[in-house]
Amino acid sequence: MAVPELIIDPGHGGRDPGGGSNEYWLEKDMVLDISLYQYKRFQELGVPVALTRNSDVYLGPDERTRIVRESGAKYCISNHINAGGGDGVETIHSIYVDGTLARALAMGIVNEGQNLRRVFSRSLPSDSSKDYYYMHRETGSVDTTIIEYGFADSSRDDVEQLRNNWRDYAEGVVKAYCEYMGHAYTPPGEEDTMKYRLVTGTFPNAIKFAEALQKVRSEFSWVIYEKADSTNFNPRYRIVTGTFTGRASAERAAEQLKQKFGWVVYIQEA
Ligand SMILES: [Zn+2]
CATH class of the missing domain: 3.40.630.40 (Zn-dependent exopeptidases)
Structure with missing residues (x-):
């Protein structure tokens, strides 16, 4: 929590x-x-x-x-x-x-x-x-x-x-x-039911990636997908989260990640 x-x-x-x-x-x-x-x-x-x-x-x-x-x-x-x-x-x-x-x-x-x-x-x-x-x-x-x-x-x-x-x-x-x-606000009844996920910028290697995963898991209870899209010789290590409902909660979570770890975080529609 x-x-x-x-x-x-x-x-x-x-x-x-x-x-x-x-x-x-x-x-x-x-x-x-x-x-x-x-x-x-x-x-x-x-x-x-x-x-x-x-x-x-x-x-x-x-x-x-x-x-x-x-x-x-x-x-x-x-x-x-x-x-x-x-x-x-x-x-x-x-x-x-x-x-x-x-x-x-x-x-x-x-x-x-x-x-x-x-x-x-x-x-x-x-x-x-x-x-x-x-x-x-x-x-x-x-x-x-x-x-x-x-x-x-x-x-x-x-x-x-x-x-x-x-x-x-x-x-x-x-x-x-x-x-x-400075938090995003939506009036009641106009709840944003869109699903979003967070995607980090890339980590340079498997070790940094593993460290980053551990940090997120120790701080947050979100579902986390590991992601290493490899183009054979050029693997791209990124962290992808499970979905958040509503833009505001996704923004809030992205802000927490940026503040805690200083990472680049993207919000994507899920
Ligand atoms: Zn009273």
Whole structure:
């Protein structure tokens, strides 16, 4: 399994329903739905992704932040529903980042029809060098953004919006994240079902080729075909992968190969 780039954290769970609950939903269920939707979409788009929980289980702060820290992910999105009578989306970033990603994610939801309340960071009143929220303070070097999609007790339109449009808001975050990271993005329902395979440039001899094969096999679980097209005296050693569905996932895999090993990689229709 590739190391995830992103880990999605559905807030609360199990005996902790979350404060962003009302007569229509419990926060823990709403944010699990949002998170599972995003998890599936990121997988479709070829973005290596993980979850802190994928069912209705309780995670305490220590366990939750340990899972995030040990995931290997660079980014974490922690999904929540707000309470307190306001209206609109809020995103919260660490005091140690400039908030560009948090703003982009908020605007992704705004582009789907929600209104913007604020993008902010907050430090501990007792120690201004520490983040107020444990999801920032205790997640190490992972860049965590807390997203509050709207208010469960809004006197304005948030309750209706969240009931009707939560999938759109979840998708807005997927799209904004891909744009921020420079990942290829295709809207849902327009999934690219074309098959692609990766083909490397040629390796100069059988020994280099064998070494290269071993590297790929130790890092990735892809199906790999060895390929030595020989024209008798001039064998061409290349690595050919099994198929990837969709251009985006093939591009993502090609990028991983280039970054890890510095190889030339071609994407071919399979
Ligand atoms: Zn919450």
